Amino acid sequence: MKAPLWGEFRSQKRKSHMLGPIQRIETPMHRFPEGEEVDYVIVGVGAGGGVVLQRLARAGFRVIGFDAGPFWDTERDWVSDEKGAHNLYWNDLRITAGQHPLAFGANNSGKGVGGGTVHWASFAPRLHPSDFRIRSEDGVGFDWPITYSDLKPYYELLELELPVSGPSYFPWGDPHGYPYAPHPMGGVGDVLIQGCTKLGIRVSAGGPVAILEGSRADRPHCIYRGFCIQGCKVGAKASTLITHVPDAIGNGAEIRANCMVSRIHLGENRRVTGVSYFDPEGREHFQKAKAVIVAGYSIETPRLLLNSACPGFENGLANSSDCVGRYLMAQAGNVVLGRFEELVRMYKAPPAHALTEEFYETDPKRGFARGFAIQTVGPLPIAFSKQMMTAKGAWGWGLRSVMMDYNHWAAFGFLGEILPNAENRVQLAEEKDQFGIPIAKVTFNLYDNDKKLIEYGKNKTMEVMWAAGAQEVVQEARYAHLVGAARMGDDPATSVVDQFGRTHDITNLFICDGSIMPTQGSANPGLTIMALAARVADCLISQGEKIFNSNERDMQRPPMRRDLSPPDTWGHGMPTFSS
Amino acid sequence: MNYQNAQGDRRPVDPRTGKPIGPMAQPGYYPGFSTLSQQKFWDAKTRDVVLDRVNNVPPIRFFSPEEAKLLEAICDRVLPQDDRDQAHKIPIVPQIDKRLYENSHDGYRYVDMPPDRDAFRLGLRGIQEIAQQQYGSGFLDLGPREQDEILQSLHDGKPSAGHEIWKKMAVHHFWLMLVSDCAEAYYSHPWAWDEIGFGGPAYPRAYMRLERGEAEPWESEEERYEWEPPANSLSGKYELVAGRVEHFGSPAQGGTH
Numbered sequence: 001m002k003a004p005l006w007g008e009f010r011s012q013k014r015k016s017h018m019l020g021p022i023q024r025i026e027t028p029m030h031r032f033p034e035g036e037e038v039d040y041v042i043v044g045v046g047a048g049g050g051v052v053l054q055r056l057a058r059a060g061f062r063v064i065g066f067d068a069g070p071f072w073d074t075e076r077d078w079v080s081d082e083k084g085a086h087n088l089y090w091n092d093l094r095i096t097a098g099q100h101p102l103a104f105g106a107n108n109s110g111k112g113v114g115g116g117t118v119h120w121a122s123f124a125p126r127l128h129p130s131d132f133r134i135r136s137e138d139g140v141g142f143d144w145p146i147t148y149s150d151l152k153p154y155y156e157l158l159e160l161e162l163p164v165s166g167p168s169y170f171p172w173g174d175p176h177g178y179p180y181a182p183h184p185m186g187g188v189g190d191v192l193i194q195g196c197t198k199l200g201i202r203v204s205a206g207g208p209v210a211i212l213e214g215s216r217a218d219r220p221h222c223i224y225r226g227f228c229i230q231g232c233k234v235g236a237k238a239s240t241l242i243t244h245v246p247d248a249i250g251n252g253a254e255i256r257a258n259c260m261v262s263r264i265h266l267g268e269n270r271r272v273t274g275v276s277y278f279d280p281e282g283r284e285h286f287q288k289a290k291a292v293i294v295a296g297y298s299i300e301t302p303r304l305l306l307n308s309a310c311p312g313f314e315n316g317l318a319n320s321s322d323c324v325g326r327y328l329m330a331q332a333g334n335v336v337l338g339r340f341e342e343l344v345r346m347y348k349a350p351p352a353h354a355l356t357e358e359f360y361e362t363d364p365k366r367g368f369a370r371g372f373a374i375q376t377v378g379p380l381p382i383a384f385s386k387q388m389m390t391a392k393g394a395w396g397w398g399l400r401s402v403m404m405d406y407n408h409w410a411a412f413g414f415l416g417e418i419l420p421n422a423e424n425r426v427q428l429a430e431e432k433d434q435f436g437i438p439i440a441k442v443t444f445n446l447y448d449n450d451k452k453l454i455e456y457g458k459n460k461t462m463e464v465m466w467a468a469g470a471q472e473v474v475q476e477a478r479y480a481h482l483v484g485a486a487r488m489g490d491d492p493a494t495s496v497v498d499q500f501g502r503t504h505d506i507t508n509l510f511i512c513d514g515s516i517m518p519t520q521g522s523a524n525p526g527l528t529i530m531a532l533a534a535r536v537a538d539c540l541i542s543q544g545e546k547i548f549n550s551n552e553r554d555m556q557r558p559p560m561r562r563d564l565s566p567p568d569t570w571g572h573g574m575p576t577f578s579s
Numbered sequence: 580m581n582y583q584n585a586q587g588d589r590r591p592v593d594p595r596t597g598k599p600i601g602p603m604a605q606p607g608y609y610p611g612f613s614t615l616s617q618q619k620f621w622d623a624k625t626r627d628v629v630l631d632r633v634n635n636v637p638p639i640r641f642f643s644p645e646e647a648k649l650l651e652a653i654c655d656r657v658l659p660q661d662d663r664d665q666a667h668k669i670p671i672v673p674q675i676d677k678r679l680y681e682n683s684h685d686g687y688r689y690v691d692m693p694p695d696r697d698a699f700r701l702g703l704r705g706i707q708e709i710a711q712q713q714y715g716s717g718f719l720d721l722g723p724r725e726q727d728e729i730l731q732s733l734h735d736g737k738p739s740a741g742h743e744i745w746k747k748m749a750v751h752h753f754w755l756m757l758v759s760d761c762a763e764a765y766y767s768h769p770w771a772w773d774e775i776g777f778g779g780p781a782y783p784r785a786y787m788r789l790e791r792g793e794a795e796p797w798e799s800e801e802e803r804y805e806w807e808p809p810a811n812s813l814s815g816k817y818e819l820v821a822g823r824v825e826h827f828g829s830p831a832q833g834g835t836h
């Protein structure tokens with residue numbers, strides 16, 4: 001915990017690194033000399049990793065954030081082009097198996113500083129209070145070791161940090177309001193509002209999304225260009241790359257981009273000592289650390305733990321419960337598409353701009369547990385052509401013909417809760433990647449409740465599309481938002497980490513990303529992942545040196561550190577409704 | 580149904596006159612709309628990437644000349660462009676070849692699939708075997724109807740030959756990959772954006788007319804015309820891949836939310 005040393009910003013030839021047209025990092029980034037022990041190594045600077053990195057740096061810890069992908073210079077690297085955005089995704093090979101195999105790549109995770117928040121649509125709803133207790137309330141899934149009220153102050157904090165735009169009254173779950181103005185509607189939002197209103201379904205217009213409706217500090221407002229999933233060059237859409245990483249660097253954190261962590265090392269006394277990683281030239285190094293935080297996404301996190309098996313942990317590091325890689329979840333993300341007589345032009349406006357959570361909670365009349373949300377999406381031409389291929393079976397002239405009608409179509413994303421199951425899991429395949437590390441094999445099956453929920457939910461979503469006046473409605477199966485695979489819980493026999501992200505098996509090894517979520521609700525996970533990360537950070541900071549030199553596990557709830565937010569968090573926005 | 584369209588004529592037809600349509604420079608309902616004409620309003624990096632795609636068609640490096648020729652004939656049916664004139668055909672095979680040459684993929688492979696490179700080679704062989712078994716000649720020597728029948732059998736998941744090959748890879752996964760690759764090559768091209776009325780890159784200028792499908796001042800209004808696929812094609816109708824009705828079936832291949 002020394003004051004930072006300033007060194008040269010080596011990751012770019014130029015001194016200034018652009019994060020949008022205005023925001024830039026001028027300060028040279030700190031470099032920890034090779035061989036020096038740091039306080040924390042964080043594996044993966046995405047949604048969870050970015051937030052915890054920023055907090056630790058601001059609190060004065062010596063921390064390195066590793067990311068397997070680039071440290072994006074958004075002006076020079078990103079494009080307003082669907083195909084050209086291919087390199088934002090995790091494109092290293094994964095094997096997908098099971099009766100309902102998941103698609104990865106553009107469907108799932110990011111690679112590069114900012115992780116998945118670089119290409120997320122940035123819907124940022126909270127979980128509902130019921131989500132934390134579905135075992136107790138509905139007899140399915142798993143209860144969280146924390147409740148909604150533990151996370152609520154962190155939701156409020158992150159809604160200011162990103163910040164989140166939305167209506168000043170959001171009626172579902174724990175009703176609340178948003179501090180920044182809702183967005184104007186695009187064509188798809190109009191269709192959702194029309195359909196919902198016809199059917200008497202409440203709908204939230206203009207958010208919640210982590211997109212700026214007006215300019216703030218060095219970040220411009222949204223220009224409604226619709227390329228959110230291709231990376232927001234404008235800087236209006238929040239990603240940890242632009243919201244948290246600059247502040248982390250300003251406070252002495254080092255980012256080691258294009259560095260793939262291959263193994264976590266176990267030393268004496270059941271404590272980890274650091275990580276091995278491959279630098280951009282493919283050379284292997286060891287980085288010593290007093291504690292390690294894994295935040296590599298629900299596939300890479302379990303993969304790294306499984307690949308770090310060693311004497312004492314033959315089944316994978318921190319895997320005495322055999323839960324590492326298990327209880328992987330994806331949300332059912334069927335896309336429902338409707339054709340309208342009038343033009344829609346769904347490529348304009350952020351894909352995420354309206355939603356309803358009217359069907360979120362369990363309704364015994366429906367014959368299954370839990371529920372779903374319906375949201376706007378705005379597929380660009382390539383994505384839309386593939387949707388027509390699966391939803392209508394289009395090819396040849398049929399594909400050309402329906403594509404000529406692109407501007408007549410609107411699309412909704414159904415977002416349904418799939419329950420955790422031990423057999424939905426990440427394992428290691430025989431095949432190896434370019435570094436010689438075994439790749440991940442992911443097995444995914446739907447079970448009875450999931451199938452009933454999807455059947456009901458996709459029909460309801462189609463009903464809304466018809467009610468809006470569509471002439472034709474089709475849909476395709478899809479899965480989105482992987483979470484779980486290293487879940488948190490109170491019982492070390494049935495979970496991997498405790499409520500502060502600390503592995504039950506190893507006191508100086510933490511997990512801080514979507515993997516620790518025991519269930520997923522029907523809310524997009526990003527905000528929850530970041531709120532959990534801020535809470536994990538408060539625990540690490542309050543325990544200070546104890547984490548580095550003792551195996552004692554202090555379960556006291558840490559004080560909330562509102563003073564560690566990035567600049568510009570406070571003193572803006574609307575006073576909001578809070579129950 | 581019209582029969583004026585000769586066996587060999589692969590162009591779509593005007594249903595009122597029965598006459599073939601095209602070839603023309605720009606099919607679609609937005610005559611005169613040109614995304615490329617707006618390029619000075621795009622950011623430099625986007626302009627570089629899009630212009631490179633238009634101006635520098637990659638050479639064939641992965642496929643042999645024979646394979647490339649066969650794939651060309653297949654892609655001509657999977658994504659037919661007979662309504663486009665020669666100067667405005669959008670290159671498909673060079674994009675697929677580039678992807679395979681660079682061994683780039685979407686970050687996953689189905690457990691019942693070999694690596695993409697092998698899958699394409701196997702798929703080409705499988706298609707030839709079906710052609711031999713069904714018609715006693717190679718795919719290249721067949722008319723459009725026969726070619727479509729073969730592709731339709733892949734679409735339906737019921738190939739009549741090449742069973743050794745389809746044991747090594749799932750037919751419908753190969754089909755989805757083939758159609759996806761063709762669609763990606765075509766709909767990433769600015770001429771295809773013009774055809775379907777997609778506004779294209781919009782940074783830093785922005786879109787300002789978000790509702791009711793209104794056109795930006797630089798976009799075009801829709802002017803529809805009637806057309807039908809040629810009578811000798813099978814791809815004009817819509818049937819789910821591998822006849823799947825179960826909605827958990829063919830999973831989506833693109834990212835949305």
Ligand SMILES: Cc1cc2nc3c(=O)[nH]c(=O)nc-3n(C[C@H](O)[C@H](O)[C@H](O)COP(=O)(O)OP(=O)(O)OC[C@H]3O[C@@H](n4cnc5c(N)ncnc54)[C@H](O)[C@@H]3O)c2cc1C
Nearest residue numbers: 044046047048068115116121122123261296513514524526
């Ligand atoms: C198209 C799309 C749209 C989405 N839209 C939304 C949305 O609207 N709202 C929402 O809430 N969520 C959305 N998501 C999901 C959201 O992006 C993810 O849930 C979230 O980013 C996951 O956070 P994470 O911290 O678990 O991992 P990530 O954000 O994926 O970060 C993991 C990082 O770790 C790095 N990494 C992994 N392994 C290693 C290693 N071994 N060494 C070094 N680095 C490594 C990766 O490069 C990556 O940068 C969307 C996702 C997609 C694909």
Ligand code: SF4
Nearest residue numbers: 222223225226228232
């Ligand atoms: S629509 Fe808005 S938030 Fe999305 S990419 Fe464009 S400017 Fe960014």
